[in-house]
Amino acid sequence: MSVEVVVIGGGYAGLGAIGSLQEVPDVHITLVEPGSGHQLIPELPEALAQHGLVSNHLVPYDQLLADTGISHICSRASSIDWDSRTVSTDSGQQLSYDWLVLASGSDPSMPPIPGLRQYGRPLRDAADAGRIKDALRYQKDQRIVIVGGGLTGVEVAGMLGIDHEVVLIEAAPRLLPALGKGLADYAFRRLQRLGVILVLGQKVQSIEPHLVTLERDHYGYDILIWAGGITVPTWIHQLGLPLDSRGYPKADPYGMVIDHVFVAGDLWHVVVDGQEIAATAQVAALAGAYVGEIIGHRIQGVGNESSFAPRLRGMLISLDPGQGVGWVLHGGIPVRGMSARTLKALSFHQYRLKLARRFAKAWPMAGSE
Numbered sequence: 508m509s510v511e512v513v514v515i516g517g518g519y520a521g522l523g524a525i526g527s528l529q530e531v532p533d534v535h536i537t538l539v540e541p542g543s544g545h546q547l548i549p550e551l552p553e554a555l556a557q558h559g560l561v562s563n564h565l566v567p568y569d570q571l572l573a574d575t576g577i578s579h580i581c582s583r584a585s586s587i588d589w590d591s592r593t594v595s596t597d598s599g600q601q602l603s604y605d606w607l608v609l610a611s612g613s614d615p616s617m618p619p620i621p622g623l624r625q626y627g628r629p630l631r632d633a634a635d636a637g638r639i640k641d642a643l644r645y646q647k648d649q650r651i652v653i654v655g656g657g658l659t660g661v662e663v664a665g666m667l668g669i670d671h672e673v674v675l676i677e678a679a680p681r682l683l684p685a686l687g688k689g690l691a692d693y694a695f696r697r698l699q700r701l702g703v704i705l706v707l708g709q710k711v712q713s714i715e716p717h718l719v720t721l722e723r724d725h726y727g728y729d730i731l732i733w734a735g736g737i738t739v740p741t742w743i744h745q746l747g748l749p750l751d752s753r754g755y756p757k758a759d760p761y762g763m764v765i766d767h768v769f770v771a772g773d774l775w776h777v778v779v780d781g782q783e784i785a786a787t788a789q790v791a792a793l794a795g796a797y798v799g800e801i802i803g804h805r806i807q808g809v810g811n812e813s814s815f816a817p818r819l820r821g822m823l824i825s826l827d828p829g830q831g832v833g834w835v836l837h838g839g840i841p842v843r844g845m846s847a848r849t850l851k852a853l854s855f856h857q858y859r860l861k862l863a864r865r866f867a868k869a870w871p872m873a874g875s876e
């Protein structure tokens with residue numbers, strides 16, 4: 508009889524885990540995922556640009572998983588019984604597992620700012636991108652306020668700054684805390700040159716229809732995009748797993764939370780040598796592949812496992828369709844301008860190619876431009 512592995516979430520981490528588990532003999536994999544396509548989330552800011560299309564950034568699961576033997580349950584996992592090792596879904600299925608990977612990603616963090624939930628539009632997935640896209644007019648008299656000067660906020664400001672009036676608000680005194688100051692200053696200058704109004708060092712106090720109030724200023728807006736970080740989804744909190752001080756499932760250095768249950772991706776708050784590893788698609792894909800391998804080792808009874816310590820190949824941020832900033836080669840080399848943008852585009856292509864290879868699919872797949 509085959510070993511049953513259930514993977515919850517078909518994002519970067521879930522597909523990374525499946526990629527590794529496919530190598531393990533006598534394993535049957537079930538993916539529980541409500542969406543019809545794998546969302547290439549880091550590409551979504553591009554979908555917001557005038558000629559972008561959200562559908563170009565989705566790879567259909569029926570195509571990806573065809574002829575792989577992997578079952579796709581197109582539903583949302585809603586609860587898990589740890590004693591009987593059963594996952595229940597929104598559509599009423601009960602799925603037994605021997606091993607489980609929780610890779611359902613994160614939710615936008617929405618602090619209790621008056622008006623935020625009513626008027627702020629998060630950008631966390633393809634559905635959010637579709638809703639924002641529907642509201643965009645691509646005219647300079649439409650003002651977009653973006654709150655959050657991290658990776659997402661900066662990329663969206665760059666993509667929308669060409670065709671709209673954009674105001675980017677960040678509570679910290681500088682943009683892009685994940686990058687060194689020199690690179691963050693470059694991003695600042697680049698966005699300024701594009702005409703983006705940059706407001707640093709002020710927190711949002713309240714949001715009303717068409718007016719956002721900060722500590723000292725206020726700005727009118729037509730669309731307010733909230734890019735204020737991520738948090739653990741509520742349904743994960745309700746599972747009764749041990750949680751760390753930030754509310755993430757408390758995992759050991761191998762990603763295991765309780766016996767036979769692992770986390771990966773945004774849900775795994777990874778700390779290596781006392782240093783927090785930022786939640787990115789790159790880390791999610793590596794964590795998923797790693798957790799899949801660990802499960803494979805344990806199924807086959809082979810040992811010699813080393814704990815998860817991702818080696819990052821770089822961090823690249825688009826500043827507009829032609830410019831970018833970041834670093835490559837394990838933190839060694841800063842890159843700016845067209846070369847950074849080209850490397851970022853190349854990394855998107857590499858990921859798609861890797862997917863095609865991992866699932867033995869012809870290139871280009873649907874969803875590939």
Ligand SMILES: Cc1cc2nc3c(=O)[nH]c(=O)nc-3n(C[C@H](O)[C@H](O)[C@H](O)COP(=O)(O)OP(=O)(O)OC[C@H]3O[C@@H](n4cnc5c(N)ncnc54)[C@H](O)[C@@H]3O)c2cc1C
Nearest residue numbers: 516518519520548549583584611612772773787788789791
């Ligand atoms: C706008 C934006 C830009 C970004 N840009 C970059 C970038 O340039 N580079 C980078 O490295 N990272 C970037 N990131 C971060 C990156 O997208 C995430 O870190 C990454 O997607 C996390 O992967 P994951 O597999 O954990 O989650 P996801 O990729 O979000 O996948 C989670 C999946 O789980 C599914 N799911 C959710 N709930 C359930 C449930 N209850 N049951 C079953 N399935 C469920 C969802 O439908 C989804 O398909 C960006 C993020 C955003 C929002």
